[in-house]
Amino acid sequence: MGAVTYPNEKVVDFIERHMVPIQVLFDSQPLATRFNIQWTPTVITLDEEGKEHHRTVGFLSPEEFIPSLMLGVAKCHFDREKFDKAISILEDILKKHPKSDAAPEAVYVRGVSLYKSTHKADPLKEAYKRLQAEYPSSEWTKRAQPYGLL
């Protein structure tokens, strides 16, 4: 991450605009115990209260890292039921990074966000159809399979 992803100009710009970054050694206490760190790199998205919402373990290229961070921010909003904000970021991921590994999860979480904000089941079914069409081998397509029956 330090050699390839963090020096990347787009990554630097994204972090500067959207996040407060902190870097600590893998065995730095009490954080390593608090967040149960077993391997590096581990990158965690937290809200301003220090609560975890998203985590990745292992190297991510700049092309994967930015949508992963976007997904983390969206999940912060989703977990706090700020669905409009979550949906906006998730749609941004799908527009700007449709080929990224974060994209199928973005489709899934967008569908659930729309369901939770409208109480209508259609977005869940649409999410499954989209996953099936665009990301047929994704684990998120399997997770959404029951929505196809709605």
Place this chain on the structure above:
Amino acid sequence: MTKTIKWEKDFDRVLTLARAENKMVLLDFFNPL
């Protein structure tokens, strides 16, 4: 001049900044080896 990430080191300060700037926190655990 090349821009770099301005990493913070203090967790409490990071949370204070996140509240003030209305941003989320990126917490990176790394191994320098």
